[in-house]
Amino acid sequence: MENQDTTKARLIEAAGREFAEKGYDQARIRSICDRAGANLAAVNYHFGDKERLYREVLLEAYRGGGPEVTPTLGDVPPAEKLRGFIRFFFHHIVALKEEHAWQTRMMAREISDPSAALDEVVQGWIRPRFEMLKSIMREIRPEADDRRLNALCFSVVGQCLMYRLTGAVTKRLIGPESKGLLDDDYLADHVATFTLAALGLGPPAGRDEATNS
Amino acid sequence: MENQDTTKARLIEAAGREFAEKGYDQARIRSICDRAGANLAAVNYHFGDKERLYREVLLEAYRGGGPEVTPTLGDVPPAEKLRGFIRFFFHHIVALKEEHAWQTRMMAREISDPSAALDEVVQGWIRPRFEMLKSIMREIRPEADDRRLNALCFSVVGQCLMYRLTGAVTKRLIGPESKGLLDDDYLADHVATFTLAALGLGPPAGRDEATNS
DNA sequence: GGTCGATTCAAACGAGTGTTTCATCGATTC
DNA sequence: GAATCGATGAAACACTCGTTTGAATCGACC
Numbered sequence: 437m438e439n440q441d442t443t444k445a446r447l448i449e450a451a452g453r454e455f456a457e458k459g460y461d462q463a464r465i466r467s468i469c470d471r472a473g474a475n476l477a478a479v480n481y482h483f484g485d486k487e488r489l490y491r492e493v494l495l496e497a498y499r500g501g502g503p504e505v506t507p508t509l510g511d512v513p514p515a516e517k518l519r520g521f522i523r524f525f526f527h528h529i530v531a532l533k534e535e536h537a538w539q540t541r542m543m544a545r546e547i548s549d550p551s552a553a554l555d556e557v558v559q560g561w562i563r564p565r566f567e568m569l570k571s572i573m574r575e576i577r578p579e580a581d582d583r584r585l586n587a588l589c590f591s592v593v594g595q596c597l598m599y600r601l602t603g604a605v606t607k608r609l610i611g612p613e614s615k616g617l618l619d620d621d622y623l624a625d626h627v628a629t630f631t632l633a634a635l636g637l638g639p640p641a642g643r644d645e646a647t648n649s
Numbered sequence: 650m651e652n653q654d655t656t657k658a659r660l661i662e663a664a665g666r667e668f669a670e671k672g673y674d675q676a677r678i679r680s681i682c683d684r685a686g687a688n689l690a691a692v693n694y695h696f697g698d699k700e701r702l703y704r705e706v707l708l709e710a711y712r713g714g715g716p717e718v719t720p721t722l723g724d725v726p727p728a729e730k731l732r733g734f735i736r737f738f739f740h741h742i743v744a745l746k747e748e749h750a751w752q753t754r755m756m757a758r759e760i761s762d763p764s765a766a767l768d769e770v771v772q773g774w775i776r777p778r779f780e781m782l783k784s785i786m787r788e789i790r791p792e793a794d795d796r797r798l799n800a801l802c803f804s805v806v807g808q809c810l811m812y813r814l815t816g817a818v819t820k821r822l823i824g825p826e827s828k829g830l831l832d833d834d835y836l837a838d839h840v841a842t843f844t845l846a847a848l849g850l851g852p853p854a855g856r857d858e859a860t861n862s
Numbered sequence: 863g864g865t866c867g868a869t870t871c872a873a874a875c876g877a878g879t880g881t882t883t884c885a886t887c888g889a890t891t892c
Numbered sequence: 893g894a895a896t897c898g899a900t901g902a903a904a905c906a907c908t909c910g911t912t913t914g915a916a917t918c919g920a921c922c
């Protein structure tokens with residue numbers, strides 16, 4: 437009854453895009469109000485201040501209308517589940533482009549550039565997905581203790597997040613052309629193969645160079 | 650003849666610490682001048698502006714007096730070289746504490762929070778170390794093409810950098826106690842084992858839970 | 863149609879911060 | 893010892909940006 441095109445709703449939408457693009461510090465209230473077609477004072481009137489606006493937007497981002505970002509893994513062998521999780525992770529979190537929903541991009545940004553609201557994000561958004569990975573890993577390594585399970589999961593996540601967190605460096609490091617060759621599908625497949633090999637569930641990584649140039 | 654305790658030298662030292670701690674944006678010229686015991690106008694007098702100060706400090710950081718941060722790997726099997734590289738990487742780049750030299754901390758910061766001077770840093774500091782890793786990988790996988798080699802190296806680096814880039818998240822994700830259990834030595838060993846297993850050079854990861862609790 | 867509360871608007875405020883100014887100091891030189 | 897010039901110091905300037913203010917506008921209700 438209220439989520440029509442009210443000023444408040446437009447502000448949340450505009451702020452979501454702004455925060456997702458620039459992060460909390462670099463986001464500008466003037467820019468948000470411009471995008472929303474609202475007056476500069478609107479943010480203070482409707483939300484009080486910048487931080488409370490951010491928290492409302494964050495709430496909207498992971499509770500509200502954002503797209504579902506949870507892998508659905510059927511009843512397949514754990515190795516296949518792991519491969520599916522990695523592929524999902526790459527396509528929905530690592531490889532975020534401008535056209536992706538700002539809701540997800542804000543979550544991704546909280547990982548690399550946490551705000552004061554990180555606790556809520558970890559608890560409400562990151563942890564459930566991490567636990568999903570951890571339960572897959574537990575299926576694969578029932579005998580591993582909790583510390584080892586965490587390290588194993590971080591080995592998976594680290595390989596993926598690498599490409600999201602250090603994009604500027606890697607592009608300069610190997611050149612834009614080589615970076616372009618590392619597309620999402622290739623990388624997802626590589627990380628999955630690498631990880632399954634590390635767990636003894638597949639052939640060693642890097643020996644199958646028959647397929648590509 | 651000039652690198653005594655001049656105001657300019659003290660400014661570079663103070664700015665190095667400030668930039669390493671807070672990054673370019675959050676660093677404050679007033680704070681730098683305070684640390685250096687210099688007047689506010691000193692930065693402009695000696696360097697022109699904040700950005701040129703940053704570039705000079707960066708130059709000093711990776712050309713000048715910083716500690717040597719390059720792994721020395723003797724004539725051992727490539728698997729051992731890789732293990733040594735990972736251990737080195739963890740101790741000197743990932744696990745940077747406050748007491749580490751600001752020179753290295755600035756390099757680490759450029760990775761996660763690049764400045765306008767990233768090009769120089771990649772070319773002068775990151776690339777040589779990356780090429781070292783790549784040559785090790787080439788010894789292990791002579792038949793792999795360049796794209797695969799890059800992906801393999803990034804799988805190694807990603808597992809390590811993870812802990813540097815997402816510290817705030819991981820601490821909240823698994824709790825400070827569990828995070829504390831993942832000390833540098835444990836993680837370096839884990840990543841090495843994981844990676845060697847992935848390459849078919851060691852036993853699968855996560856099956857050796859006899860040693861620790 | 864007048865009243866009142868909610869909303870919107872233009873304008874300004876005030877704090878933070880990089881930068882500039884200009885007077886002063888101190889050593890070197892003639 | 894006076895002149896000169898690089899270096900330092902206190903103060904202020906200029907700009908950005910979050911926030912506030914007080915008037916104008918709109919809509920509902922009597």
